[in-house]
Each structure stands twice: as C-alpha cells, then as structure tokens.
Amino acid sequence: MPKVARVLIDNSPDLELDYSIPDGLTGSVVEGSRVAVPLRAKRTSGTVLELLDAPPLGKNGKPVPLKPLSTLLGGRPFFSASLIALGRWIAGYYCTSLDATLRSMVPEAVRSEKQSFKTRKRAVLTKLPDAAEREHLSRRAPRQAAILKELAESAEGIAITEFSGASAALKALQEKGFVSVEDKVVTRDPFEDETFLASRPLNLNGAQQVALKAVTAAVESRGSAKPLLLYGITGSGKTEVYLQAVDNVLERGQSALVLVPEISLTPQTVDRFKSRFSHIQDSVAVLHSHLSAGERHDEWHKIHRREARIVVGARSAIFAPLEQLGLIIVDEEHEFSYKQENPPRYNARDIAVVRAGIERCAVLLGSATPSFESFQNTRAGKYDIVTLDERADDRTLPIVRVVDLRTESRKTRGKSPGPSVLSERLRIAMDRRLDRGEQTILFINRRGFASSLVCQTCGHVCECQHCSIPLTFHKKDDRLVCHICGFRQLAPQKCPAPDCRDPGIRFAGFGTERVEEQLRAAMPAARTARVDTDTMSRKNQLRDTLAAFRSQKIDILVGTQMIAKGLDFPNVTLVGVLNADLGLHIPDFRAGERTFQLLTQVAGRAGRGEMKGEVVIQTFTPHSPAIQFARHHDYTGYSEQELEFRQGFSYPPFSHVVLLTSRSTHERRAEFTLETLAKRLKKTLPDDVIMGDPSPSPLARAQDQFRFQLMLRARRTATITRPLQATLEATTIPGDVIVTTDIDPLNLM
C-alpha cells in the first residue's frame, strides 16, 4: 500500500509537496483525489498527482519526515492516472503550469460546483392497497384510484407536476402511506425533444473495408500500432467507417472518443452517431460549446459515471474522462479550430495522439485534406495511411470553374466602387438555379485579412523576398512589413509588376454586408439567409436556419466556414466562392494550405444529391497553386509542391514554430520588452534555431494594445522552449506588458 501522496497545491505556482497518508485513508487516496493538506500554519487543498511507496530520502540518506494529509475531499477523482500523465505532458510541451492545465481539462460547470444535478419531485408507489381498499377508493375517490393505477405502472415514479390538478388526491394518498414524494435526479438531456431513427450499417465498399480492417487491427494491437491517417475525399464514406469502427470497439467492451470541429458539430453529425447507436442512446454523450452549463455538467458526469461509452465532442472533449479507451477518432484533423487559443494553447489533434499513447489505444485521424504535419508523418513512416479516393455513393465530383476577377473589375470599372461581389458568370449560374428550383451556397472566406496589397488589375501581391509570404501594410507609417523576419519597406504607390504599374493597387477586402447588399440588388426575387458566427449566437439559430434551407424555404445561403463543412444538402447544385484571395494573401505560410482546404471542402458541398454539382471560384489570382490544384481535386499534387516549399524555407512540418508575442497599451515598452528578450535569446539559443527580428504583429493593435511578435523555428520544440523558459524567468517584464508563448501556433496574426 502506498504510504505517500505527492500533491499539487491549488492555485500555487506548481508547488508539489509530499504528504504521508494516514492509516484510515490508505486505499481511499488515489491518483487524482482531491485532498485537504496542511501548508505552513494553514490548511489548503490540492490534487494527488502520484502515490509513492515510501517517502523520498533526504540529504542525510534518511526518509524525509512528512506531515500527514488532513482529509479526502469530494467523491471519485476528476482525473485518472492517465489524464494526469496527459496533463503533465501538456504543461511541459506548451510551457504552462500544471495547475492551470489540469483546471482546463475539466469543464467549468463541473469544477465550480455551482452547477449540480437537477432534481425533480416525483411521486412513487410505496405500497399497494389491498383489494377491499382499492374497491373502496374506486367508488369513493376515483381520482386517488386513478393515480394509484398510473403509479403502479411506472417503475420510475411520475413527476408531481403531472398531478397539479389533483394535488389534494395525491396528498391524501401520501397521508395514507401508499405514495411517497421523493427528489429524483433528472438528466438535462440536450436531445430531449428529439427522436433518432435507427440507422443500419451500410455494406462497405472495398476501400472502406480496407480502412475498417486497418482501424480494427490498430484497436486490437492495444496501442502498439502507429497512428492511422484516413485520407478520404469528401463524400468517400469516412463517417461510415468511423461508425462501424466505433461499433467494433464497443463490441470489445471498450469506449470510443470522437472529436469533430466545433463548426461541424452540426445537428447532422451528431444525428448520425445518435441514430446509429439509437439502441444504446444513453451511452452516447455529446460535448460542445452550445450546451448550457447544466447540460455540460450532466453529460460530463454521465461519462464520469461510466454510463457513456461513446463521446462525440469538440476540442476540449479530448479530456473526457472515458475509461478503457479503445479508439480516438479525430475527424477533419486538419481543422485549425482544434487549436485552443488560450493557455494552455494545445492542439487537440496532437493531444489525441499523445493520449492514445498513454492509454495504449488506437488513434484515427481523418480528412479530405490532411494537414501537412500529419501527411508528412505518413511520408516519414511515423503514421500509417489508408486512402478512400472515390465517392461512396458513385456520384461524380463537381465541375469547378475559376472566374478571373481582374477581367471582371475591368468590366465594371467606373460603374461601382471596389471589386464587384458577384461576377456575371456566377450571377447567371445562380439565376439558372433559381429558375430550376435548385439551391445555391455562397461562401465568403472571412478569415481573410485585408491588409496585404493586391493589385486589382494584374493580381500582383507584395511579398517578402526573404520569406515568400505577403507583406503586411501598416498604414500609420506607410510601410510594408514582414512579420516573420521583420523586413520592412516603403509601401509602393503603384503596382510593382513591371508590365502593370497600375496606381490603383488597393486592398482586396470585401465584407459580408457588401455581399448581402449586392445580392439583394442583383437578385431581388431570391430568398436569402446568412450564416456566420455573428448571426448565429442564439442557441438554435444555426439549427433552424439549416432546417429552413433543407426544406427549401431558402434559395441562397450566404456564409463563412460554418457552412463549409459536414453539411449534406441534396438540392444544392451550385457553390460560389466569392473571393478565394481573402484567405490567400494573409501573411502566413499556411495561407495556401488553408485556402486549398477550404476550396476542397466547399466544393464537396455541391452535387451531393442526384444532380451534378458546379462550383464557381472567384479570384484575382487564378493561377495560384492552391486554386489550381483545388480546381482539379488534386491533393497529392498540391501537397508535393507545397511540402517542397515548406522544406525550402524550413517551415512546418519541417520545423516547429514558437511564437512569442508582447502586448501593451504602451507601444514602446511592448516593443522594447520583445527586443530585450530577443537579445538575450540570441545568446542562449543553439545555432540550429532560426530566429527572426521582433516586428509589429500583422494585427498591430488590438483592444488598445500594441502587439509585437518574434518567430522562432527549430526541428524540435524543446530546443527552443527550454532556453526560452529560462530566459523568461530571468527577465523582468514591465507590469503593463504581457508576453505570451504560443507553441505550434496556427494563428500568426
């Protein structure tokens, strides 16, 4: 029996102290237990991280004398030993405190204990009256008799609200001792009002069978298999493979964790899981940000009580307290939303791989456009890969047309200010859909950042000669700045392309409002709706809008990434991408990858039904590789070209990036802090770390704070983070400056 507990003290800068376990508590104190402990003269609380058989030895070679811990707090621990190990890994890799990391692994609704189980008063039958009494009641008190009859038929009892019109009768029965009223826990079921029609497994096609076999083999290997990448084009039947793989895992008595991006956690995805497992519906827990705190609390406890065996959830569901994990699936593994933007800034996809290693279970990453990190891992032999390269339903991929906005802008010059939102070609295509009663999705790539300079006549983009990413225009000092290496130059007055020289080099931005406005003017007869994070804040708004679109009450749906994923509308035969460049000319080496992914996903939305689909991509730079390869549905071709570029410039996946950001309302102090850190780092970092100069962030000012950043790259993250942490600890940061460290950042703004 372990005699010593190593305890992480709450709200401390990661203070870990050993305490002896008093005799009465041995066996009850386990990893993850919450305990009260004495600290100096006070009592405080903490979490047991580890159990030791004996106290560590002191300098004199004798066991260190330990204070006993005071008591055990709470019931079953929030964390298993595996989750604590995962927390340690995260804290180490992402340079955050263990205390904060563990806190972020349990939903606020569970931790705060402000939420608790919801109870309802229910009437239950305690004893049945004898025959004579029943006879008497049915003659003299028919209400009471009726209540008794109802209660006799329901094992669970009946909520007393059901008897609101008969409270006197109920009271009488209580007094006679036939009925008692008890507080019963009721689960807040987010799907209370829904019924799920059972779906049966489909007969898998050959490629799907191969994929399922590979997953099952990985599950059976109990953790000795490599992570598996399922590369399958949109509509190739990946989800069907997930469903059957999860079924196999349950058959083995194990549990499964399915991560999907928050934005594709649409009713459709959830319904597919709920329907397939409708016979064991209570075993499916769903975790995402649209749940109320109470629902989240209940879903989490359902998992914790081991009732749920399948968890479908967004990013933070990776920490779900499932036991006996057999398989973790990460759908759309390339999605940027798996990255948490607050500390600890983890990527749930990467955490899935780490957790699978700790729990010794299989991990499956699925995507139509795998991240280059994962794809390169398959090329290097670290991951295995299975491929689905045909649509499961024998439908063809849509025709993709590219519209050159440069010629459009020549056509409309002088008629309207700025670029026109709808090209003639797109408008004609939409008109045709309207006539035929078919539907259109218009997609705005809003992630775009409108501060790169793009020539609207020739499509020229001002790029850094050292980094091959677009320079960012900083209006205040009229400079173009590279925020990777810090290179600066004066902003040009006319297009620098030798055969163009157009003085009208302008911003490529156009916003949602402009789109709606032009759409309404151009097609007054069409019924339109907009879907984006701004308009979809209300709980069921997304669901309602999508339902209206599905039932064809809306002709044209305008939206952002939200509508790019996982939706399946048979009557949509046209998808328009209004400005593919918005995502392309951001100062980020992943801009092309991101654009390629979005265009591919968006194209997957067209022609899912019986009818052939068409995609129209509008762009100022029709020849950029991301657009050309997406047009031909050629992931392999794109990845080859893109990986070569990444390797040439030592970008991920051939390096890891660490982004250091300083911000302050005091511009000079933010800049100076980062310059100081850079100077010190230069002395301590090994030679194989590539370090840029501090530069203003592309988002140079946000919420009244000036922002500066410094990018570091190396083959291994620890090469940077070890010296960096030492430097940060040794440097006094001014009180009004905040310095943040982002490991493997996806947002370089």
Ligand code: ADP
């Ligand atoms: P993905 O997840 O790769 O986008 P889905 O699993 O959504 O693909 O499958 C696309 C469509 O094909 C769905 O309508 C699905 O029901 C159907 N489908 C999947 N597998 C099969 C199969 N083996 N036979 C027939 N239809 C299938």
Ligand code: ZN
């Ligand atoms: Zn540069």
